[in-house]
Amino acid sequence: VIEPLALAGAAIVLLIVTRLLSWDAAGMAGAVLVSACLLLAAGSIAFRGYRRALDAALSRRWLRGGGFDLSDASTRARLEDDATRGGAEQAAAVVSLLADDGQDVTPLLTRLVAHDDAEIRAYALEQFLDNDAALPLGAVVSLAARETAPEVRAVAARLAARAAKPSREAMGDPDPKVRRATVAGLLESPDEEARRAGQGFLDRLANSSDAADRADAARIAAMVGGARFAGLVVALLGDGDLEVRAAALSAVVAVKPVSALPLVVDALGREGSGAAAASALVAYGPAALDRLGAVIWESESPSVRVRAARVVGRIDDPDASGLLVAALRHPDRVLRGRAASLLAARGFQLPPSDLDELSAAEVARAADALAAMEVLDGGRSTAVGDVLATSLLDVVRDARDQVLRLLMVAEGDPAPRHIRRAITGEDDRQRAYALESLDTALPQALKARILPLMRLDLPLDVLRGRLARGARPRRYVDAAEALRSLALGSDRWLASLALTCSDGDPSTTTGGSGLTPIIERVLFLKRVEAFSTLPADTLAAVASLLIEVQLDAGETLFEKGDDGTAMYIVIDGSIRIHDGGTVLGRVGRHGFFGELALLERRAEERVGHRRGVDVALPIRPGPVLRARERSS
Amino acid sequence: VAGRGAGRVLAIEPGEGGDVARLCGLFFVLAFGYVVGQAAGYAFFVDRFGARQLPFAFLVMPLFGMGVTTLNLRVGARVGLPRLLVIDVAAMLAVGVAVWVCLGSISAAWLLFLLPVWDAGVNSMNNLVVWSASSRLLDVRQAKRLAPVISAGRSTALVVGGFLVPVIVHATTTRALYLVQVAAFASGLAIMASLVRRRGAALDSISIGSGRTSPSADGSPRRYLTAVFAVVFLSMLAYVLVRNIFLDRGAVQFPRPSDYAAQIGLFNACQGVATLLTGLLLSGRFLRRFGLRGGLIALPAALLVLCAPFVLLDLHADAQFALAATTFVVCGALMFSVRTPSVQLLYQPLEPHTRTRAVSTGDG
Numbered sequence: 002v003i004e005p006l007a008l009a010g011a012a013i014v015l016l017i018v019t020r021l022l023s024w025d026a027a028g029m030a031g032a033v034l035v036s037a038c039l040l041l042a043a044g045s046i047a048f049r050g051y052r053r054a055l056d057a058a059l060s061r062r063w064l065r066g067g068g069f070d071l072s073d074a075s076t077r078a079r080l081e082d083d084a085t086r087g088g089a090e091q092a093a094a095v096v097s098l099l100a101d102d103g104q105d106v107t108p109l110l111t112r113l114v115a116h117d118d119a120e121i122r123a124y125a126l127e128q129f130l131d132n133d134a135a136l137p138l139g140a141v142v143s144l145a146a147r148e149t150a151p152e153v154r155a156v157a158a159r160l161a162a163r164a165a166k167p168s169r170e171a172m173g174d175p176d177p178k179v180r181r182a183t184v185a186g187l188l189e190s191p192d193e194e195a196r197r198a199g200q201g202f203l204d205r206l207a208n209s210s211d212a213a214d215r216a217d218a219a220r221i222a223a224m225v226g227g228a229r230f231a232g233l234v235v236a237l238l239g240d241g242d243l244e245v246r247a248a249a250l251s252a253v254v255a256v257k258p259v260s261a262l263p264l265v266v267d268a269l270g271r272e273g274s275g276a277a278a279a280s281a282l283v284a285y286g287p288a289a290l291d292r293l294g295a296v297i298w299e300s301e302s303p304s305v306r307v308r309a310a311r312v313v314g315r316i317d318d319p320d321a322s323g324l325l326v327a328a329l330r331h332p333d334r335v336l337r338g339r340a341a342s343l344l345a346a347r348g349f350q351l352p353p354s355d356l357d358e359l360s361a362a363e364v365a366r367a368a369d370a371l372a373a374m375e376v377l378d379g380g381r382s383t384a385v386g387d388v389l390a391t392s393l394l395d396v397v398r399d400a401r402d403q404v405l406r407l408l409m410v411a412e413g414d415p416a417p418r419h420i421r422r423a424i425t426g427e428d429d430r431q432r433a434y435a436l437e438s439l440d441t442a443l444p445q446a447l448k449a450r451i452l453p454l455m456r457l458d459l460p461l462d463v464l465r466g467r468l469a470r471g472a473r474p475r476r477y478v479d480a481a482e483a484l485r486s487l488a489l490g491s492d493r494w495l496a497s498l499a500l501t502c503s504d505g506d507p508s509t510t511t512g513g514s515g516l517t518p519i520i521e522r523v524l525f526l527k528r529v530e531a532f533s534t535l536p537a538d539t540l541a542a543v544a545s546l547l548i549e550v551q552l553d554a555g556e557t558l559f560e561k562g563d564d565g566t567a568m569y570i571v572i573d574g575s576i577r578i579h580d581g582g583t584v585l586g587r588v589g590r591h592g593f594f595g596e597l598a599l600l601e602r603r604a605e606e607r608v609g610h611r612r613g614v615d616v617a618l619p620i621r622p623g624p625v626l627r628a629r630e631r632s633s
Numbered sequence: 634v635a636g637r638g639a640g641r642v643l644a645i646e647p648g649e650g651g652d653v654a655r656l657c658g659l660f661f662v663l664a665f666g667y668v669v670g671q672a673a674g675y676a677f678f679v680d681r682f683g684a685r686q687l688p689f690a691f692l693v694m695p696l697f698g699m700g701v702t703t704l705n706l707r708v709g710a711r712v713g714l715p716r717l718l719v720i721d722v723a724a725m726l727a728v729g730v731a732v733w734v735c736l737g738s739i740s741a742a743w744l745l746f747l748l749p750v751w752d753a754g755v756n757s758m759n760n761l762v763v764w765s766a767s768s769r770l771l772d773v774r775q776a777k778r779l780a781p782v783i784s785a786g787r788s789t790a791l792v793v794g795g796f797l798v799p800v801i802v803h804a805t806t807t808r809a810l811y812l813v814q815v816a817a818f819a820s821g822l823a824i825m826a827s828l829v830r831r832r833g834a835a836l837d838s839i840s841i842g843s844g845r846t847s848p849s850a851d852g853s854p855r856r857y858l859t860a861v862f863a864v865v866f867l868s869m870l871a872y873v874l875v876r877n878i879f880l881d882r883g884a885v886q887f888p889r890p891s892d893y894a895a896q897i898g899l900f901n902a903c904q905g906v907a908t909l910l911t912g913l914l915l916s917g918r919f920l921r922r923f924g925l926r927g928g929l930i931a932l933p934a935a936l937l938v939l940c941a942p943f944v945l946l947d948l949h950a951d952a953q954f955a956l957a958a959t960t961f962v963v964c965g966a967l968m969f970s971v972r973t974p975s976v977q978l979l980y981q982p983l984e985p986h987t988r989t990r991a992v993s994t995g996d997g
Contacts, residue, residue, distance in 0.1 A: 002702050003862050003995050004760075005695035005753060007869030012691050014870070015877055026953060029878045030943030036871035037936035043863035044929035047979055050857035051925060054982035055773075433772030434982060440774075441924055 048441075055438040059419035059431065081109050089120040096128065119150035126156035130163075155182035159224075162186025165195040181217055185224040207233055212242040219248035226255030235261045238268075250274055253281035259288070266292045269312070270305040279312045287318040294324050297331070306331075307339050314343030322349045329359055329407070332491035334366075334399050341406035345418075349410060356411040357447060360404045361472070364450055367400035368474035371465040373483040388523055389487075389498040396495070397464075401425075401454045408439075424455055432458075494541055519544045528591050529570055568595040644778045644917045652770050652832065653779055656763060659824045660786030663722070663759040666729070666817030668794030669801070670755055673810035674748030677736075681745045690746065694753040701754050702993050705761060713837045714769060714989065715829040721762050722825045725755060726818040733811035759787070764977055764992050766828065769836050773981040777925075780974030781916030788912050788969060792905035854983060858991055861979045864929065864972075865995045871936055872968050878943070879961035886954040900958050904965035912970035919971060920978075928975030932967045939963065 018028045077099070084095035092113055099106050106128070113125035126144075148154040151174075158171040159182035171183040184206075187199030206218035219237045222230040234256045237249035246268075253265055262285060268278035282289045289312070296309035310328055313321045326349075328340035344351065351359075370393040377390065405421040423435035436455055440448055453467035468474070477483040487499035501520055522544035526532040532540060549572075552558060558569070561580060569576075575589040588594050645653055678690065709717045732751065735744055767776065767783055801810060829836065879900070887896050920928050939960040942948060948956065976995065980988050 002695070002699050002993075003865045004869050005698035005757070007866045008691055008753075008873060009695045010866065011870050011873035011877070014874065026878050026881055026957070027943050029874055029881070030940040033871050033874045033878070033936055033940045034944065036867050036874065037933040037940070040864065040867040040871060040933040040936075041930065043860055043867055044926075044933065047857070047860035047864050048926050048929055050860050051979055051982065054854075054857055058982040058984075430772045433774040437773045437777070437981075441926070 052438070052441055055434055055441070056419065058434045059423050059438060077104065081112075084109060085112060085116060089118065089124050092116075092121050093124055114144070119153050122148075123150070123153045123156055126153060126160065130156060130160060151176040151178055155179045158183045159186035159189075162195070162199075163189045165190045165192035167195075177213075177217060181221050181224065184221050188221070188225045203233075207237070212240075212245050215240060215242065215245045216248040219245060219252045223248070223252035223255045228256065228258070230256045231258035231260070234258050235264075238264050243274075247274055247277055250277035250281050254284040257284055262289060262292065265289075266296065269296065269308055270300065270302060275305075275308055279308060279315075282312045283315040286316055287320060290316065290318065290320050290324060294327075297324065297328055297336070303333055303335060306333060306336050310336055310339050310343060314339075314347065322347060325349070326351070326355065329355075330362075334396070334403070334492070338399065338403055338406060341403060341410055345406060345409040350412075351407065351410040353411065356407055359407055360447065360451055363400040363403045363407070364454055364468060365472045365474065367397040367454055368465070368468040368472035370394070370396040370400075371461065371468060372474040372477060373487060374461065375465060376477045376480050376483045385498060385501050385520060385524065388520070388527070389495070389502055392495055392498060396492070397454075398457060401457060404451050404454060408443075412442075522547055525572065525591075526570075529593060530591075531593055531596065568593060643782050643913060644921075645782065646778075649775065649779065652828075653782055655824055655828045655831075656767055656770070656783045657786035659766075659821055659828070660759070660763045660783055661790045662817045662820040662824065663725075663755075663762065664787040664790035665794050666725070666814040666821070667752065667755045667759055668791055669798055669810040669817070670729070670814040671749075671752045672794075672798045672802075673807050673814075674752040676807050677745045678749050681740075681742065687749070690749045693750050697750045697754050698757050701757055702761070705758075705993055706990060709989065709993075714765065715833045715836045718762055718766055718836070719822070719825055719829060721758055722818065722822045725758055726815060726822055729811060729815040729818050733808065733815060736808050736811065761993055762825070763787075764980075765989050766825075766836060768977065768980055768988055768992060769985065770832055773978065776974070776978055776981055777920050778917045780977045781912045781920070781970050784916075784970060784973050785909055785912035788905055788909040792902060792909060795902055795905060854987060854991075858994075861976065861991070862995055864979070865976055868932055868968060868972050871932075872964060875936070875940070875957075875960050875964050878940075879957045882950075882954040882957040885950055900961060904962045907962050907966035908969045911966045916970040916974060920974060925975055925978050928971050928978070932964065932972045935963055935967055936960075 014032055015029070018024045018032055022028060024031070080095050080098065084092040096106050096109060096113075099109065110125045110128050113121050114129075116122050116125070122144075144153070144157040148157055154171075154174070155176070155178040158167065158174070158179050161167055162171070162183045163186040165187075167183050167187060171179055174180055174183075184199050184202045187195045188203065190196055190199070203218055203221055206214045206221070209215055209218075215237060219234065222233055230252065234249050234252045235258050237245055237252070238261055240246050240249065250265065250268055253261055265278050265281045265285070266289070268274040269282065271278075282293065293309045293313050297306050297313070300306050300309065310325065313324050313328075322344065325340045325344050325347075329337055329344075331337055331340070374390055374393045377386065377393075402421070402425065405424060409418060409421065420435040420438055423431040426432065436452065439452065439455065443451070450471040453464065453471075456464060456467070459467070475486065477486065481503065484499040484503040487495045488503065490496055490499075497520060519541055523540045526535075526540045526544060532543065535543075558576065569588075570593040571588050571590055573590055575587055575592075576594075577587050578585045578594065586594075643653075675687075678687070705717070705721065708720060712720070728751065732748070763783065763786075767780065771779055798810065801813060880897070883896055883900075919931070923931075939956065942956060943953070977992075980991050980995070983991055
């Protein structure tokens with residue numbers, strides 16, 4: 002349609018120029034110049050539209066949501082009705098929507114306090130509690146007395162105590178939550194007598210010989226907060242009981258005692274207390290940054306380094322961004338990745354010079370890894386050699402992912418997220434859109450360097466050639482030289498594999514210390530069906546968590562009815578699974594069982610129970626591996 | 634080995650050769666049918682009505698083009714794209730046969746008037762068939778590399794057809810050109826059938842008439858598509874004006890009709906060869922180096938540079954003709970080897986059914 006119309010348009014222009022205006026070739030050329038200028042403008046608009054269309058194609062963002070007009074009374078009434086008809090989540094969403102718009106939500110919250118759903122009642126009461134909003138005292142006391150759900154009763158008891166009207170029933174309530182809430186309410190009360198009574202209760206709990214009471218004291222301090230509890234919290238942080246220390250760490254969030262900072266940083270690396278310590282450090286804010294920086298650069302433990310980076314990422318301060326930018330140059334690639342993701346999540350915008358330098362370093366790492374693979378190919382056909390080759394490929398993949406994260410940080414908008422998802426995804430057409438989007442958005446020098454890295458679907462020799470153009474990788478004479486170089490590198494996992502490949506002794510270098518058993522475990526896991534397709538570095542992470550346990554012949558691993566909290570893999574021997582005299586199955590070498598229990602635990606974690614998960618790998622007779630993995 | 638060498642030169646990656654060869658071959662045979670049909674149609678028209686009546690045919694062409702496109706979209710709404718493509722080529726073949734048969738028995742004025750119009754319709758259908766299939770089989774990155782190579786099939790046909798038409802006419806009759814056209818379309822049907830047989834699933838990802846239209850990021854594709862169609866319209870408008878400047882200056886430079894015709898033929902061939910070479914060897918690299926933005930800027934930039942001297946300088950007639958001829962050759966090459974693949978790229982981010990409709994409207 003368009004091209005024939007253009008022909009007709011040209012005929013009309015020619016008629017006007019030559020017949021009406023009697024212009025010659027110069028006149029026609031003038032018409033061409035005008036057309037060319039219009040064409041430039043149309044091309045520019047079309048190109049901008051093309052970039053937007055690519056983004057839309059990547060995100061499949063075909064529809065846009067509509068908003069509510071909250072100035073309209075009938076819309077508000079409709080929303081309030083919706084809040085009472087759905088669950089707690091819907092009620093919270095409506096309250097939040099109205100509050101954000103500056104509407105008075107007290108009438109709605111008062112309605113929700115009388116709702117049939119205990120979760121909604123608790124939510125509404127908490128809103129009153131958090132916002133110091135006024136709810137008729139009589140209603141609160143009455144609610145505290147007759148409420149059946151402990152969570153709601155606790156909030157009502159706290160509100161009543163805060164108003165210096167604690168009910169006697171609340172202090173003797175069988176549920177500790179209600180008792181704690183009452184003491185907290187008393188401590189928060191403007192009435193001095195009530196506060197004194199609350200302090201008396203708190204002191205008794207803190208000095209109790211029962212660890213549960215001391216933990217309750219820490220929890221009450223956490224509920225109320227404030228510097229007046231600093232001494233109590235510091236004292237409880239040094240308590241001999243793990244539960245008390247964990248409760249005290251939670252209280253640090255609300256109390257923030259300065260003298261406790263070193264203890265909290267230490268707790269970051271301790272089993273079972275990392276998550277609580279992280280929350281506490283976030284509460285300290287910029288004051289904790291120096292110590293967290295030291296952990297990132299000086300800690301020997303990769304997981305602690307990453308945990309510290311996560312804490313930094315949650316602190317809203319320009320210096321925190323500076324720490325994360327510095328972490329982008331850390332030798333630990335997992336940490337680099339985490340730092341980039343955290344910076345992107347903060348909306349930090351990386352300067353172009355940093356993007357250029359950091360992406361060049363990542364591409365160079367990938368090119369070096371491929372160069373090492375080239376000389377190692379065929380040199381080794383051992384299982385460790387295979388793992389080393391896989392691990393080198395993982396280095397290339399990590400470099401690609403890190404460059405994409407860096408782009409996300411540099412761009413500071415959501416489009417690169419879609420690009421990253423598409424490039425690392427399975428859909429070829431989406432991947433092509435993503436590559437094209439990068440191609441149109443990036444400056445020439447940058448795209449020439451990084452686009453080859455985005456093509457991991459290419460044959461390795463082609464990829465190696467393309468990366469080598471911009472990165473100038475190391476040149477290895479032979480496999481021995483490549484292994485020596487890897488053994489001296491900063492990546493402990495690769496160093497250990499290289500040493501093993503070259504028959505060196507891993508324990509002679511700090512780079513390889515302690516990793517040989519992990520390599521053996523990775524090799525073992527490679528032969529287990531459930532793990533055989535996982536990348537080597539993931540298997541290394543799994544292997545580092547495994548615990549080896551030995552059972553004697555005839556010994557029972559677990560009884561029928563025990564909680565299933567572990568997955569087991571048989572290293573040697575076999576294990577019989579039976580119900581009385583009925584044999585249900587027999588699991589031999591490289592076999593596994595208990596994985597369903599593990600998956601169920603995982604599902605529970607996802608819905609928010611946050612329980613620890615045990616993974617165990619038993620054999621019988623022989624050693625049993627047992628690993629413990631904690632949710633973060 | 635030769636295939637791998639050619640693949641490297643043309644930036645064809647492993648696994649793409651079959652599709653590219655079929656699409657390029659399809660474009661070649663269909664465009665060859667167009668060239669021979671065009672020569673015959675215009676010869677019959679001018680012989681009967683004279684060249685002065687051609688603008689009337691030009692005015693009918695858009696109406697016919699719209700009719701063909703509308704019919705195509707209607708049929709496409711009922712059948713999948715693979716069947717539609719086969720139906721399109723089969724319809725061209727059937728009309729070609731009908732024209733050849735009719736010219737043997739009747740010489741009615743309406744039939745001769747419609748021949749150039751039908752020729753314009755063939756051109757539209759060729760673009761529609763080849764680019765609809767290409768846009769489904771190639772992703773956006775492949776299109777960037779391979780659309781110029783596929784487009785080279787058309788350029789090759791124009792050059793080869795340009796040389797062969799006089800030979801065929803000399804050896805047989807003007808009407809026989811339609812028989813050659815029928816043979817070309819029959820070959821096209823065979824290639825299309827092979828393509829559908831091998832790649833039917835990829836072509837049939839979605840029915841073109843079904844579903845909602847796809848909004849772009851800002852909620853509607855209309856603004857984006859308007860910009861794309863403006864690029865198509867303005868570039869074609871500028872190209873026709875440039876061609877007219879060339880024809881105008883040629884008439885001044887070569888007053889004798891035989892000299893004039895010879896020079897026009899020569900420069901047409903030059904443009905065909907330039908288009909072919911740039912399409913095969915330069916366009917893909919140009920688009921990869923400078924991206925789509927470069928592809929969209931190339932033609933207007935060349936027009937500005939080459940046409941400004943006409944306006945700004947008082948050129949001698951010889952210089953005017955030389956400049957007009959250069960502009961005609963360069964802009965023709967850029968038009969068909971850079972602009973066309975660039976416009977095909979603009980369609981790629983659209984949802985498949987919207988894309989097919991947009992290709993039909995823009996190129997059909």
